[in-house]
Amino acid sequence: MYIRTGYTLSFETNGPTPMSLLLSVRPERRGDLRSSDVIAFDPPVPATQHLDAFGNTMTRIVAPGGPLTISADFLIEDSGLLDEAAPEARQIPPAELPDEVLPFLLGSRYCDTDKLSQIAWNLFGTAPEGWGRVQAIVDFVHNRLRFDYQLADATRSASEGYWQQVGVCRDFAHLAIAFCRCMNIPARYATGYLGDIGVPKDPAPMDFSAWFEVYLQGPEGGRWYTFDARHNKRRIGRIVMARGRDATDCALTTSFGTAILTRFEVHTDEVVGGFAHQAPRIAAAAA
Incomplete structure (x- = not known):
């Protein structure tokens, strides 16, 4: 397509x-x-x-x-394919991660893991490791935050989004990334185009979108997989413009x-x- x-x-x-x-x-x-x-x-x-x-x-x-x-x-x-799904993908112990992936385990400007670590373990400590745990995080963030473009805040951190329970796509991504990192799952921020392809047309004006990617052990080895906490569904036609630790690196x-x-x-x-x-x-x- x-x-x-x-x-x-x-x-x-x-x-x-x-x-x-x-x-x-x-x-x-x-x-x-x-x-x-x-x-x-x-x-x-x-x-x-x-x-x-x-x-x-x-x-x-x-x-x-x-x-x-x-x-x-x-x-x-x-x-024209949906985001790839690999429910069997497993979590990789930090000691076995590639060097270049390690920075995506650390807290960053908007992903303040130090303020969310205990909350993350309380919420997701019993979830199945790997893909199942990431999906549990996505489900929680999707339901926790209310999307409201009028309440966009360029300074809102992941922990503030958690407590305020509102945000835009970057806030959904930041909170999910922070929770993943708290659970020792490497996660990075991604931004780019995401049109209404294969889904009902959104009457709101088109904007750039933000989602996130996690590093898991799939059938072909360690690799990055796409997740979207705002929409919480696989989508068609993502076009990435920038990746980084959080929105700081991807403005x-x-x-x-x-x-x-x-x-x-x-x-x-x-x-x-x-x-x-x-x-x-x-x-x-x-x-």
Whole structure:
């Protein structure tokens, strides 16, 4: 299947403002692109790219004073399959985990495991280890938090989400990640596109989404599996843009100075009946 996706973000700055952007498809999915996901800037600005410490493609610019619009519109091929399920996947003892996975056992800015450890063991200590324990955590978080976009809080930690019992997709992910880490299950944050493909259309405006991944021993060895505490169901068509310890590592835009968001539009739609004649117009990025 093919998915047409992209975004339009507009900012207002008071003067030259450095910005870092995690708005590109992760390198692992670049082979699936059927048109370029080049980032367009209006007015044009110079841009450079590099891979950050988590393997995300970071774009750096200096926004000029005044309005700036950042956009992309592209096609990507997807398997059309639901998130993989492996109920037999088992938990790996910390001593046997690969070195690169260990950081995802530790507390982080938004996943304050020190405040949730005893709660986690009280809640999930008797749950089956491995996949069953992760699913128990997802079920609990899904039912514990109430989704409310109007109550989004960029400073809310996992423990605060637990006690406030409200949040947006990042809060569902943070609380589930923190609980997994408390139970010695490596967990990392993921963010990207998740359109209403294979599910009823959500009347709310499309947004970027956040979910999480856990490292378990599956039939083919240790690997990362996708879970989504907000929706608590397997979904089709996730397109990852960034991964990290939590939202700190995965902020899609970061400004080093005042940059007021004035427009925010995201689209993610399945292209039905072929794609060549429906290819989007791709604006050229500034050199």
